[in-house]
Amino acid sequence: MRFVCVSDTHTMHDRLPIPEGDVFIHAGDMTDVGSPILLTHGPPLGHGDDIPSYGKTERVGCADLLAAVERIKPKYHIFGHVHEGYGITKNEHTAFINASMCDAAYNPTNPAIVFDWTKAAVSR
Numbered sequence: 001m002r003f004v005c006v007s008d009t010h011t012m013h014d015r016l017p018i019p020e021g022d023v024f025i026h027a028g029d030m031t032d033v034g035s036p037i038l039l040t041h042g043p044p045l046g047h048g049d050d051i052p053s054y055g056k057t058e059r060v061g062c063a064d065l066l067a068a069v070e071r072i073k074p075k076y077h078i079f080g081h082v083h084e085g086y087g088i089t090k091n092e093h094t095a096f097i098n099a100s101m102c103d104a105a106y107n108p109t110n111p112a113i114v115f116d117w118t119k120a121a122v123s124r
Contacts, residue, residue, distance in 0.1 A: 036075035044069050044077065048085035048098025069094060076115070086110045 004021035043049040049061030073093040080100040089096045103109045
């Protein structure tokens, strides 16, 4: 798998040579306001972090990560790890996307979540 990593393109990304790759990572400053997408493995507390526990639902996300997301206010926060939390939740500033494709038993049951940045819309 080939990763292509760039940063600090300052709205000139269309004029820069970008090599072919499997995964493209832009680490910030792709617009004048910085990177609008945050990628983490696990979820923040309260978003895509529900798991069943003894007949009730337990939230297992990270409170410190939630505080960081609320401070940075990315347009999208994409994560996984908690398979039962698949889907999209939103607050005033951020769409939280739990993109876990397998269920808790590791069955590939969930479709990829796709969105177009230019349309600023999120869909499944």
